[in-house]
Amino acid sequence: MACKKWCSSRQTKWALVGSASVVLVFAFGMVLSFVLQQRTRPGCEQEAACRPDADMLDYLQSLGQISQRDGLLVTWYHAANSQKEMGAALSSNAMVLEADVTVEGLNTVNETGVPVMAHPPAVYSDNTLQQWLEAVLASSQKGIKLDFKSLKAVGPSLALLRRLTEDGRVRRPVWINADILRGPNVPISIEVNATQFLALVQENYPEATLSPGWTTLYVPLFPNRTYTRAMVEKMQGLVGALPQKVTFPVRAVMVRAAWPHFSWLLGQSQR
Numbered sequence: 001m002a003c004k005k006w007c008s009s010r011q012t013k014w015a016l017v018g019s020a021s022v023v024l025v026f027a028f029g030m031v032l033s034f035v036l037q038q039r040t041r042p043g044c045e046q047e048a049a050c051r052p053d054a055d056m057l058d059y060l061q062s063l064g065q066i067s068q069r070d071g072l073l074v075t076w077y078h079a080a081n082s083q084k085e086m087g088a089a090l091s092s093n094a095m096v097l098e099a100d101v102t103v104e105g106l107n108t109v110n111e112t113g114v115p116v117m118a119h120p121p122a123v124y125s126d127n128t129l130q131q132w133l134e135a136v137l138a139s140s141q142k143g144i145k146l147d148f149k150s151l152k153a154v155g156p157s158l159a160l161l162r163r164l165t166e167d168g169r170v171r172r173p174v175w176i177n178a179d180i181l182r183g184p185n186v187p188i189s190i191e192v193n194a195t196q197f198l199a200l201v202q203e204n205y206p207e208a209t210l211s212p213g214w215t216t217l218y219v220p221l222f223p224n225r226t227y228t229r230a231m232v233e234k235m236q237g238l239v240g241a242l243p244q245k246v247t248f249p250v251r252a253v254m255v256r257a258a259w260p261h262f263s264w265l266l267g268q269s270q271r
């Protein structure tokens, strides 16, 4: 009897000590994981810099990834398209991911309308845009730039971005790129229809930063013309009155010779 009482109170004591230590370990674990999370995922804290329509430099600066608003400090991962490339891009130090979107089976009998990650001439991919966005948004804070080589991919892709944004998941700047004007040394018309492209962005995803470019071709020494004043004026005519932030992708090797024109173009806006 005495033993039983003694034993059971002893059992209770151990049970108490046991559960107390479980609670302690749990609490310690919570604190530790919180601290680690703070360390490894500093999070986007300045609300204004964490929106799809935010300035990329403000965003990267708010994450502490660049020390000042200087575009040359930004590192890029180019063509992060297939599952493999995307994985490599996500585990790299690159601050912004650039990837190409087209329509699965574009212009074949197998065209599905599903946006997939591939660069022409490829029209198939092991990665859909939906899978790409899910992975990139869930596992990184990297900025996003999507390049569209076909107008057909733009509508369904922006619809996807719209849904994710309404779910509160796109807390970072998104750039939408297409080459919408014919640029230097390009003999044929392969550009994406400018009015339709710009209209799709206005209707479906006006938050994006626009990245409208010129098609270009550069073969060293052979017709080495550069951008003309007419080309940049045409661009200004298309985007001058739009509400979005605009950034112009240019072929670096041709910029110096055309600098007066670009200087004029950049001088047309405070954006």
Ligand SMILES: *[C@@H]1O[C@H](CO)[C@@H](O)[C@H](O)[C@H]1NC(C)=O
Pocket: 108, 109, 110
């Ligand atoms: C369309 O898909 C079928 C079945 O997968 C394939 O055999 C065929 O080669 C594809 N056609 C084209 C034009 O890609």
Ligand SMILES: *[C@@H]1O[C@H](CO)[C@@H](O)[C@H](O)[C@H]1NC(C)=O
Pocket: 193, 194, 195, 196
């Ligand atoms: C772009 O599309 C619009 C509307 O469909 C059309 O009127 C215009 O001619 C097209 N522009 C070019 C350069 O093909």
Ligand SMILES: *[C@@H]1O[C@H](CO)[C@@H](O)[C@H](O)[C@H]1NC(C)=O
Pocket: 224, 225, 226, 254, 257
């Ligand atoms: C074309 O090449 C010539 C000779 O190398 C050079 O002097 C000229 O500046 C180039 N033009 C452009 C637009 O790059």
